[in-house]
Amino acid sequence: MSNTVMADKSRNRLYIRYGEMTIEQYFQFTGEIIKEAGKLEQGFTILSDLRNFSLPKGENPIQANIREITEVQQKLKKLGASEIIRVVDPQVWLFMAMGEAEKSAGYEAFIFDDYEEADAALDDMTEDIHSENGRTVTS
Structure with a gap:
């Protein structure tokens, strides 16, 4: 269209x-x-x-x-x-509701359109969090 x-x-x-x-x-x-x-x-x-x-x-x-x-x-x-x-699209309603619920809960989700990129980003974020807390994480 x-x-x-x-x-x-x-x-x-x-x-x-x-x-x-x-x-x-x-x-x-x-x-x-x-x-x-x-x-x-x-x-x-x-x-x-x-x-x-x-x-x-x-x-x-x-x-x-x-x-x-x-x-x-x-x-x-x-x-x-x-x-x-x-x-x-009806799917957007769930997406919007989740966004509002996250704000009420005190956090905000990051949005990706690629699953592998999202998973890698979480790895990076987790690594950063552990580094900030003075812990080293080994796999």
């Missing part, structure tokens, strides 16, 4: 559908989103369909990208966005 954005002036609503794209394509697409949002009146609503959104394997947003994403959200708010509804 391709990425589409449409301003419906009669409903004062911005419709956004996301498909597969790279981070670079995402930021190009956000330019189209801002342009379409500019056609609407103050108080416009947004319906954002993320069910088909995906990034190529191995391509993950980094902290700088998160700042840019925040800037896009701030631009939409400044243009007059009021209510926003996101339609997501």
